[in-house]
Amino acid sequence: MKLFCGIDVGSAATKAVLITGSLEVQGRGLCPSGADFSAAARQVFDAALAGVGAGEADVEAIVSTGYGRTNVDFATARRTEIDCHARGAYHHFKRAITVVDIGGQDNKIIQLDAAGKCLKFAMNRKCAAGTGAFLEEMALRLNVPIDKLSKMAENSAAPGVSIGSYCTVFAMTEILSKVRAGVKTEDLARAALVSVAKRLLETQAIVTDIVATGGVVAHNPVLRDILKEILKTEVHIPPHPQHIGAFGAALVAASEQKE
Amino acid sequence: MSEKKLEQKKIASVKTFKKIMADHFLQIDAAARDPGRKVAWCTSVGPAELLQGFGFEVYYPENHAAILGSTRTATDYIPYANAAGYSPEICSYLTADVGAYMQGFTPLTKVYGIEKIPKPDVLVYNTNQCRDVQDWFMWYSREWKVPCVGIETHRGVGAVTKVHIDSIAGQLQDLAGKLEKIAGHPLDMDRFKQSVELSRRCSELWDKVLRAGTAVPSAITFFDGTIHMGPAVVLRGLQVAVDYYQELLVEMEARVQNKVAAVAGEKHRLYWEGMPVWGKLRNLSMQFLELQTCVVASTYCNSWIFNQLDPDEPFESMARAYTELFIVRSDAVKEDYIARMCADYRVDGFFYHNARTCPNNSNSSYGMPQRLTERTGKPHLVIDGDLNDLRCYSEEQAKTNIEAFVEQLAQAT
Ligand code: SF4
Numbered sequence: 218m219k220l221f222c223g224i225d226v227g228s229a230a231t232k233a234v235l236i237t238g239s240l241e242v243q244g245r246g247l248c249p250s251g252a253d254f255s256a257a258a259r260q261v262f263d264a265a266l267a268g269v270g271a272g273e274a275d276v277e278a279i280v281s282t283g284y285g286r287t288n289v290d291f292a293t294a295r296r297t298e299i300d301c302h303a304r305g306a307y308h309h310f311k312r313a314i315t316v317v318d319i320g321g322q323d324n325k326i327i328q329l330d331a332a333g334k335c336l337k338f339a340m341n342r343k344c345a346a347g348t349g350a351f352l353e354e355m356a357l358r359l360n361v362p363i364d365k366l367s368k369m370a371e372n373s374a375a376p377g378v379s380i381g382s383y384c385t386v387f388a389m390t391e392i393l394s395k396v397r398a399g400v401k402t403e404d405l406a407r408a409a410l411v412s413v414a415k416r417l418l419e420t421q422a423i424v425t426d427i428v429a430t431g432g433v434v435a436h437n438p439v440l441r442d443i444l445k446e447i448l449k450t451e452v453h454i455p456p457h458p459q460h461i462g463a464f465g466a467a468l469v470a471a472s473e474q475k476e
Numbered sequence: 477m478s479e480k481k482l483e484q485k486k487i488a489s490v491k492t493f494k495k496i497m498a499d500h501f502l503q504i505d506a507a508a509r510d511p512g513r514k515v516a517w518c519t520s521v522g523p524a525e526l527l528q529g530f531g532f533e534v535y536y537p538e539n540h541a542a543i544l545g546s547t548r549t550a551t552d553y554i555p556y557a558n559a560a561g562y563s564p565e566i567c568s569y570l571t572a573d574v575g576a577y578m579q580g581f582t583p584l585t586k587v588y589g590i591e592k593i594p595k596p597d598v599l600v601y602n603t604n605q606c607r608d609v610q611d612w613f614m615w616y617s618r619e620w621k622v623p624c625v626g627i628e629t630h631r632g633v634g635a636v637t638k639v640h641i642d643s644i645a646g647q648l649q650d651l652a653g654k655l656e657k658i659a660g661h662p663l664d665m666d667r668f669k670q671s672v673e674l675s676r677r678c679s680e681l682w683d684k685v686l687r688a689g690t691a692v693p694s695a696i697t698f699f700d701g702t703i704h705m706g707p708a709v710v711l712r713g714l715q716v717a718v719d720y721y722q723e724l725l726v727e728m729e730a731r732v733q734n735k736v737a738a739v740a741g742e743k744h745r746l747y748w749e750g751m752p753v754w755g756k757l758r759n760l761s762m763q764f765l766e767l768q769t770c771v772v773a774s775t776y777c778n779s780w781i782f783n784q785l786d787p788d789e790p791f792e793s794m795a796r797a798y799t800e801l802f803i804v805r806s807d808a809v810k811e812d813y814i815a816r817m818c819a820d821y822r823v824d825g826f827f828y829h830n831a832r833t834c835p836n837n838s839n840s841s842y843g844m845p846q847r848l849t850e851r852t853g854k855p856h857l858v859i860d861g862d863l864n865d866l867r868c869y870s871e872e873q874a875k876t877n878i879e880a881f882v883e884q885l886a887q888a889t
Contacts, residue, residue, distance in 0.1 A: 284872065299880035323873065335884040337855060340877060 347416025
């Protein structure tokens, strides 16, 4: 079997996706990126291969992406996560879309035309506000396991609670003062997710449907409704949103092979 | 993935460049230690020609601050100025320079064996760069108890009118009166006019050098420009700068003639708007080289072209040159200028450096990138960073953005 692999070494997690020449997904891998990016890349690659029962020799091309894209020494090419998320999302929604990727350390907004070409993109600027790192801080402050944040937010009965500042540190002190004032944890969990959506709102004007990708969306399903409400547009979530970058990289691997 | 080994195309004239820059610093150092000679500090687009007319040795602290930046020592010294009340949000040339002085450091020691920056007899500014230069010079004025005088510019200028010129020319005349007292002798009119003439010739040659970037492939990069503009900043008004640019121009013309590319395999051409990130010049230039993308032109390098200078009307022409400058103009004029540059240099996209501590040289905060993209059809990228304060710059983010921007350009072709 001829396979193509994409490896997305993100700041928080490393993902691998294996596809065939006809672009069918065969296997996936996922592990924390940790401090050794090449080891994480190797680990997800091996895990994905093992899942398919294939060997390295079956893989025709490997494209790396993400923060650690240069650390994947066995990759045959590399692309930015912007390009890969765009390709991965477009594969599932072939029309003019805006890809919104909320990652561990950064957010990306990528506007694609109907043919899937990037018209413009922007990343969050200067700080971690509105990213996965921000939510982790929030969860810590609220003493909620990060994977429970979304569930808690769903139970919020006071959607009007909000966090005003966009500096993560200021947001923390704001949370503290709200905790002191007796605001419920569920409402603060929701406010944290709303804050993520607001940071996106100010990054770049959004004029099409959104396709949301990345680990934060994967782990916080409630975010979809919040994005819809704040950004006032339809929000689609592709299958396996956390793996979209790696999937896009695999698509590049397959397409380059064809050329 | 195996990485190709890339090499930057060397400019042979750099040998002369290094020599004349060394001579410049050594000469000022000697003048500062000689009680019979006088030193003036001058802002980079200050009235240098007038100072030369009085026989001052002219020193440019912005250039010194850029050396702090390019030697990556600036970020070590900025905090000392911050602690003394000069905010991390203001000009990091100022804070790096003042902070380094407070700590008794200058990069000139390592490069030229010069112990300390030259103590001036007068500090002369033109606020056409910004208000920060005035604050900066005032700090030294208080420190050394030396006079600080200058020109207050017009800002947001649309069409340059006689009113603008008369007011600046008038200020220059007044300034001459003050300088006469400090120099202890009247202005040498012949020398002044000669300096204006040499400054103009320097400008014309520098302009031609930069126009090597209009060639396809471009013979020069923005990164080359940031280095080789040195004499246009600190030696304008002197014969040595004219000689230097004649030499450099011959080299650039030969490159253009032989289609020598500054960036091998040039695929994309960009315009750089804003200040350089001095501490990352090499990294950025290597990244663009790897991406086969040439930054062919910039507002910054073109800001030291003063073709308006005319020895027959020294005061008025200086007033005109230093008022028609990009930095003091209205957004509409700036946009026309950049759009023209985009066409002349056949650029595929715009790169804006949003320098945290220099809003004066950052034009991405009031919708200009979006307007110019709309007008020219060329995409843009805005990178947050700083000229000197590397605490404000995320290299990883910048790298990814640049790489993704080039991917976007590749899709468009
Ligand atoms: S123009 Fe910018 S970099 Fe230059 S002195 Fe002023 S604030 Fe500093």
